[in-house]
Amino acid sequence: MSDAASEIAKLRAALAAAQARAQAAESDLAQTRAVVSCSEAMIKELKLEIAKLRRDKYGVSSERSARLLDQLELQLEELEAAATEDALAAEQAALDAQTTVTSFTRRKPSRKPFPEHLPRERVVVEAPTQCTCCGSDRIVKMGEDVTDTLEVVPRQWKVIQTVREKFTCRSCEKISQPPAPFHTIPRGWAGPSLIAMVAFEKFGQHQPLNRQAERFAREGVDISLSTLADLIGHAAVALAPIHELIAQHVLSAGRLHGDDTTVPLLARGGTKTARLWTYVREDRPFDGGAPPAALFYFSRDREMTHPNKHLTNWHGILQSDAYSGYNDLYRPDRKPGPVSSALCWSHARRKFFELADIAGNVRKGKPAHDISPIALEAVQRIDAIFDIERDINGLNTEDRHAVRQTLSRPLVEALHGWFIEQRARMSKHNPVAKAIKYMIEKQGRWDAFTTFLDDGRICLTNNAAERALRGVALGRKSWLFAGSERGGDRAAFMYTLIITAKMNDIDPQAWLADVLKRLPDMPVSRVHEMLPWNWKTAAQNVKAA
Known part of the structure; x- marks a missing residue:
């Protein structure tokens, strides 16, 4: 028995030693990755400085030169944020392993009334002292006319000084002082509202950090590009728990909307076409009760391996276009x-x-009558189905299913028969024939189009995912490209948070600021309270009270 106990003790000691070595190796790897990221950021910063000095010296002001500087600044921005993430990961790994880390023209819209919450500044025009008609001074005020003018005060910056007073005890001579508050980032030089503003401006308003830095400088606050990128890196690390909960919420749905869009990715010799994927949980059309949310991913290409990876442990109903990359999911x-x-x-x-x-x-210069009457009739038939869907939007699944069986199914079956009849009369090269083929000729395609008839949860369109991607499509012309693959992943991370907040009808910037403020000292068991839908409910309750 003693020999067995001794052998167990030896095995436990060997296991503990192996775990210690593994932690030390992970710490060394994280530290090395942080050093490499910091070095890459430093090299890119020096290249940017050299390019600016050359332009100042030789006066090169061509469009190509200016675009090159923009590329260098965006690359620097991404590398700085990546370096911050890696440095934080190295510090955490060092803590876990108990080791040290080295530093490193149109109709005018009607004007809405001004919001009641805005402060009013009363400016009284000097009153007359005598009658403007007869000149008498016996005048009495009988009322007033008020003209409201909306004005804006430039953004105000301020420095918050957190004071912790020290007290000494006359009895024991010990010093008492309140503990230091938790900060969003180490050493707390940037407040949560500033970090939220920078992040939302970059990912929600599509303003690159170099433009933000220029605007801040004009307002009298000089913050470097690398410093702003550092804030983005800190924000990504701090907001990771919220992102994880949103991902779990989305992937726990029984039905998802899926779609993707192109994103230019900076590569050697130019840019390449990368992809931003989204999976949206939207249960409101069938009164499902679950709050809406969107989950984004980034990839360098559009291979089918990416949807497989994104939805590895998920199964259910996927609403999407007919992209063949999803086919592996349907096995x-x-x-x-x-x-x-x-x-x-x-x-x-x-x-x-x-x-x-x-x-x-007509816009293309073609005669107005030069259209396909068959295509026009197809549109009219499909629109009749859409009209039914508008009337049942928001009803429960049973009611939606009943209406579809009574009203939609006859229209769909008639459309299918009409498609087959028209297709038999056309050449396979006819554009209308190709449009019909898209819906009925491939195996299982028509079943996938008509599955909504048998399930009240399914929507007729994939518009929920397209709406989630709309901001990306609008922003591409502003931010031009993703500076790196890490930058694309970070953009997907932030889009998940911002688009989910918008879907829940809350101000993303205000929400991010509050999350960054409260999250550092919040227990893990209460982090779910900061999810957009829970945060919105709490804010509404406070306002009502």
Whole structure:
């Protein structure tokens, strides 16, 4: 018995030693990664400085030169943020391993009334002292006319000084002082509202950090580009728990909207086309009760491996376009289960609408009558189905299913028969035939289009995902490209937070500021209180009280 106990003790000691070595190795790896990231950021900063000095010396002001500087600044921005993330990871790994870390023209809209919460500044015009008609001074005030003018005060910066007074005891001579407050970032030089503003301006308003730095300087506050990038890195680390909870919420849904859009990625010799993917949980159309949320991912290409990776442990109904990259998800033997496909009728309708768009043909210089009557009839038939969907939006699943069986199914079956009849009369090269083929000729395609008839949860379109990506499409012209793959991942991270906040009808910047302020000293068991829908409910309760 003693020999067995001795052997168990030896094995436990060996296991503890192996775990210590593994922690030390992880700490060394994290520290090395941080050093490499910091070195890359330093090299890029020096290259940017050299390029600026050359431009100042030789006076090169071509568009290509200016664009090159923009590229260098964006690369520096991404590398600085990545360096901050790696440095924080190295510090945490060192704490876990108990080791030390080295530093490193249109109709004018009607004007809405001004919001009641805005402060009012009363400016009284000097009153007359005598009658403007007869000159008598016997005048009495009988009322007043007020003209409201909306004005803006430039942004005000301030420094908050947190004072912790020290007290000494006359009895024991010991010093008493309140503990230092928790800060969003180490040493707390930037407040949560500033960090939230910088992050939201970059990812929500598509303002690169170099433009923000220039604007801040004009306002009298000089903050370098690298310092702002450092704030983004800190924000990404601090907000990671919230992002994880949103991801869990999205992937716990039984039905998701999926879509992707192009994102220019800076690469050697120019840019390459990368992808930003989104998966949206939107249960409000069938009164599901769960709050809406969006989850974003970034990838360098559009291979099918990415949807497989994103949805590895998820199965349910995926609403999307007919992109073949999702096909692997639909395999019957897939683990943990096959994904059911529900295709988007907006994509199908768009193919017919382009052939029946009278206004579009006129804009292109074509005769207004030069449209396809078959495509026009297809649009009208599909629109009749859409009209039914508008009326049942927001009803529960049972009511939606009942209405679809009574009203939508006859229209869908008639449309399918009409498609087959028209397709038999056309050449396969006819554009309308190609639009019809998109819906009915591939195996299982028509089943995926009509699955909404049997499930009240399914929407007729994938517009929820397209709305989530709209901000990205609008912002591409502003931020030009992602500076690196790490930058693309970080953009997807922040889009998840900002778009989810917008879907829940809250101000993303105000929410981010409050999260960054309260999260550092909040127990892990209460972090879910800061999710956008919970935060909104709490704010409404406080306002009502």
